Amino acid sequence: MMTRDLTNLMAAAADIVRDAATIATEPPKDLTISTKAHRNDLVTAVDKAVEERIATRLAEIAPYPLLGEEGHDIDSFAGRVWVLDPIDGTLNYVETHRDYAISLALVEDGVPIAGLVYDVVASRMYEAIRGEGARVNGSLLPRLEPRHRDDIVVITDIKELDALPRLREIVTLSRGHRRYGSAALECIEVACGRAGAFVHLWVAPWDIAAAILVLTEVGARVSRIDGTPLDVRYKGSIVAAADPAHDEIIERLVRDAT
Numbered sequence: 001m002m003t004r005d006l007t008n009l010m011a012a013a014a015d016i017v018r019d020a021a022t023i024a025t026e027p028p029k030d031l032t033i034s035t036k037a038h039r040n041d042l043v044t045a046v047d048k049a050v051e052e053r054i055a056t057r058l059a060e061i062a063p064y065p066l067l068g069e070e071g072h073d074i075d076s077f078a079g080r081v082w083v084l085d086p087i088d089g090t091l092n093y094v095e096t097h098r099d100y101a102i103s104l105a106l107v108e109d110g111v112p113i114a115g116l117v118y119d120v121v122a123s124r125m126y127e128a129i130r131g132e133g134a135r136v137n138g139s140l141l142p143r144l145e146p147r148h149r150d151d152i153v154v155i156t157d158i159k160e161l162d163a164l165p166r167l168r169e170i171v172t173l174s175r176g177h178r179r180y181g182s183a184a185l186e187c188i189e190v191a192c193g194r195a196g197a198f199v200h201l202w203v204a205p206w207d208i209a210a211a212i213l214v215l216t217e218v219g220a221r222v223s224r225i226d227g228t229p230l231d232v233r234y235k236g237s238i239v240a241a242a243d244p245a246h247d248e249i250i251e252r253l254v255r256d257a258t
Contacts, residue, residue: 006129010106010114012061014125017102020053021120024087024100044094050086050102058082064106069206077110077233085206088117089182096181097121103184105209110233115210117184126188126214134191134217143219144193147241149248152196153178155186160201164225166253167199183238187211190240191218197241197249201225204235212240221246226254 024046051070058066065074066082074081082104087093089100098121105115117126126141128134134141149170154177161168161177171177178195180186183203189195191214209232212222222230225237227250239249 006106006114007132009062010116010127010129013058013104013106014116014118014127016054016057016061017104017116017118018125019057020050020086021102021118023049023053024093024102024120044087044090046093047087047090051084054084054086054102054104067205069204077107079109080113081107083107083112083205083209083232085184088184088207089180092181099180099182099185101182101184101188103206103208103210105213105232107209107232110231112209112213112232115213117188117210117214119185119188126191126211128210128213128217130213130217132217134214136192141192141214141218144191144242146243147196147245149197149245149252150174152241152245153194154197154199155179155189155195156199160199163201164253170249170252183207184211187215187240190220190242191215196245197239199225199239199249201237202235203238205232208232208238212238215240223250226250 048070051068055066055072064080064082066072067074068084070086085103087100088103093100100120102118105112113130115128124136126136150173153175154171156177157179186198188211190198215222220240220242222240224230225239230238
């Protein structure tokens with residue numbers, strides 16, 4: 001019964017997200033842009049409008065508390081909570097006009113039980129319900145094949161390479177590295193097998209709450225950079241990869257250093 005209810009709920013949520021995405025694809029000519037933590041941490045009027053529309057419509061169908069990047073806050077993660085990033089990849093949205101997503105997860109007592117990541121420009125809706133696999137536009141995503149550390153493309157940023165010399169060594173021995181500028185879509189690249197690992201030092205709940213459910217439903221391993229479990233309620237690092245690459249990356253980053 002719960003799975004059927006979640007399926008119906010997330011189908012309605014997906015329609016809400018697609019509707020809100022039109023705000024991004026048809027923005028006002030005078031797009032107000034401001035910065036948050038630093039000059040490349042952008043927020044636009046579109047981010048705020050997308051969050052507000054989704055929050056309003058979710059409240060009509062499932063009025064759980066909502067944690068949103070652009071202003072909605074919660075008292076706790078007890079029970080069910082929506083976690084929303086209205087535009088994950090705002091710099092991409094402003095500068096390259098692609099590789100940005102809307103990420104929405106339903107979290108129960110801190111554990112993602114359903115989620116979706118909508119690649120707006122590509123019109124791809126990635127969805128997962130805990131224990132039911134992951135899908136893209138309704139088609140089941142296959143389980144990931146085993147991959148070794150030296151045989152994968154690693155998604156990471158120059159900041160991580162500068163901060164973690166051992167990660168630079170991993171990338172040097174791998175098939176190379178990429179960076180797309182949206183943590184949710186970078187996780188999706190791993191979930192779809194188009195990349196082998198995603199390593200980042202700092203992600204927030206709204207960045208990854210939906211995407212890590214997609215990852216785990218296709219068999220990827222997700223942890224903090226020291227190998228400890230990742231709790232989506234808290235900001236921190238992430239390593240996402242199929243086995244044995246996940247353990248091989250952790251081995252090189254942490255255990256070989258001790």
